[in-house]
Amino acid sequence: MTHPPGIPHEYPPPTTWGNRAEPVLTGPWYRIQANPAARRGEPFVVGWLSAGGGAPLKLITNAGPVGEARQALLFPSGARGVRVAHGRPHVRDNGPFAACKPDRHVHPLPTAPAPPGIWTSPAFSNPPDDPEVPMADPLLPPALESARAAVPILDSLPAPGYATPRAPQRVRAMRSVENIYNLSGVLGHVGTGPAEAWIATDKTFPHALYEVMVMSAGTGVRPGLHDHSEAYAASVGAMGAVFAEHCANWELSPVISWSYDPATVDRESIQGEKRLHTHFIGRTAEEVDMVRARSTPVGQSAPGRQRRIVEEASVLAGVLVADCLDPSTLKALEPVAPLSSAASTATIQLRMRDGWDSLADPGLAEDLTRIHAVLRTIYDRIGAACLTGETGPWRRPALDPVGVERVDLPLSDRSREALGHYLGGMRPQLLTDVEALRNPSNRDRTTHIYPLADLAYSVCLSAHQGQVYTHVRVNVFSDLGGAGMSVLDGTVVKTRKGERTMTPEDEAHRLDFQRGYLDRVRHHAYGGHALFPLAQPSLDPRTARIGPGPTTRSPGEQVQAEGQAGTRLLAMTRRPARVAREERSPQASGSPSPPPSPSADTSSGPEL
Template identity: 25%
Template sequence: MAMSASDPFAALLPAAAATMPVAWGAVRIPALPPDYAPSARELTDPDPEVRFARRTIARIGDADTRELLLIDKTAPHAGHDLMLVAPRAGATPDALDPASATRFWSCALNFVRFVSDPAVIERFGLDGGQLHLALNCDPHTRDRESVQASKQLHLHLIHWDASELAPLSAPQPALAALAPRERRQALDPATLPGARLIAERLAALPLGIPGARVVPVDPARQLAGLDPLGCTLRLPGWETLATPAFAALIARLHQCLDGLAGELLAALTGQRTPPAPWRRHRLRPVAARRAALEALDGSAASRAELAALAERLRDLDPATAARLARATPARRQQLMTLDQPSYALTLRVPARTRTTAPPLAAREIELGIQPKLFCGIGGAGLLGIDALPCVRIVRGVGTLSPAQWRQRLAFQQDFARANRDQLAVAPQTLARFHGAATGWR
């Protein structure tokens, strides 16, 4: 499926969308030193143990399972961040068995605990910063740029310091000021209609966590930065992450979203399986699409929003697809849909309750779900911060200074030790950094 190069979905947005503030490039994160850049093999090898060999800070599990890897990123989203990878699992949040999934999310909680430790805050200058966890799911898109480039389950553990976020204190442009191509990335066409339908489906889903609830979808609040873009669940604090109930909820969320994506694909194309690379299924005739969408389990409002969006989709013919294979990423993102299901899951302290207290003190956290149709930017690079509903993180601007890199390495190693000490699983193997050429060994 494709969409025209103009801005055909703009008419579907609420009037408030035009004035939505968008920080498109205000936060700029330096690259790691050139000597540490990944080789071609590290970028393309199908074996994650090869791809991440120089960047693996800790291995959690024995030599046979190597259940989880704690790795340094190829392109950081912040000066203080890491990535947790399940190298042998699939690409979706339900790919781990219950015990492994609980350990996975326990590591995430340990990161929250770590950046909330007063000694860590003082040592690494984290006071006044912000925490963000992001997991992207896009298991089937293997042609155009995806929200999940690495097709193993992985979680971004991110903490920005106050200086990195300082540019956000200045006035930011409105969505209407961006070029049409950028507007479609900043506010994916599926975000608002998808959020309503997802919230309706989750209303019937047992969340399994006392105090957890689905936030009513209010586009005006989202566009004003009061609620995250997409569908949001409120959960009772960070400690929830270490419970089997949370891991089970994440798996059920994926299964719900996967099933919904299959229903929508079948309604629009008559197909449920992903298309071949550089192809998209042909759309059904208009009348058949309308009838199928009308039969979906959802409110009249959500079905109408989806129908309006579906009417603006066009078939992606083979000749155009062949040209897009040779085109720029921006052009592909403008004209070629992602293969469903595709979404970002994010965890943060609600903007309305955030204080200067460490993140762990938050009595409530937000789990955000953003459906993705065209935007190839995941939840670690396109997110809401405070009252700004859309912040684009630009990576690779300049290079970390030697002092900044030493601090980053120390932060990562200290967290690996703290995680080992708090995580009740053995054995764990921690690496030491031996220079850019060798990396972590």
């Protein structure tokens, strides 16, 4: 086998079980997915192959059948495989087998006996916690796949949960404001229009110890930021800017995120609750250190985990958006070149020009609305050229990869080729067994091969190396949204909820953090824009930047601000079991003591 262009020579040579030094290995070739016979030491011909550039090794064999792509191999008995070039011209003509001839391979590589015990290694069968996934082949060209494989991830960052959640976990349960009050711990309720509002809540199933969630609470369900008014965006943006300052005062790293996936209601969605809900999370220094110490390249994960955590679609979307988005139209954001960093490979990354102050800039919401429109156009025009049929409950359109040349977008040749490679790698035949896909026990398989119903993406705002970035992650298969999947210190991080139970001291710290945040909002320069958006002029963050503490006011202004805040912010609602926490000393937990409330000395308003 010769080495095709771009494929390095360092990958291990094929290995045989026997003494022949240089066999001529003929195809077709198959990648082994499960091989119980190999565990018993039965001989067969195999080899390791890598696409290069850090791409994972794949086990291949020539002992395959003639006919369908995925079925039992002829030898060894019991193995299953996928024919490498089956129905994929981009693999046959441009992939790692491009130099192979139909009946022979030029300059066969040397071979050697298999090491003792190799056939009993877990590498030759699926581990018990990684069920077989029938669509594990990457959908990206080798260059993009190599960049994707190198993205650092942490799987997973543990999050504590309440010992007794106030309500069972359900999806799409917040159909009315009354539902929100009954199912979550309401902290504040602010109107932004006659039929529009937001509610700050204590999340019943936390993604972090230090956390507040802001949920759209109008009369209807509005799933996206672009579905809301300028007043809503200004109000929530001001809340986010103050949250970033509050986190800095607590020596936490702020992470703000949300998801958009209104159409998917059959399988697992990245937006289970269809009301827009924004997660305000503060990550501790210990959590950031854990991310740095334990992160690994996503290419070292099982194929199913790779797609779930760093999906191919998000890498491809970064390339397509770079072709279709005019940077000069953005006001608060600056695009980062795709593939120029790990975060700009895994997401569409944009630098926030004024850091966390950008949240108080109306231009940020305008930019995010524009990016949504670009993603909507890309999705719709690809669909118009390459999809046929309707989307509905457990029904998806038919795919025509040849239509990629008809996609009406200003794509570069490399981007269009990458899109064709992605669509050509799809296997729609796997979607026919709907009953199996609907079975909850097959969730891992379903979220790996059955696409979401329409345009879906998550947004994560976080800092890295002194800069604050917006990360947009496009989903086609993965069920992980903005809070379950975030970018922390440049690393893609999956959160695992309920890993341990909060102690009473944990709950006390969480309560103090939330109270201190709302108290800071009341006294901040941004407070009026957060709590009374309809009465405020447009906020210029350059004249009201985040400072080290609350804004100084005259006594009259102080009383007026606190009285106004009291009409909007509600006292915390808690389970009776937590009432006694206020008398506990937070120092007992061993956690850092929270900083004093910014209004502890002069506040005469309602206690929060």
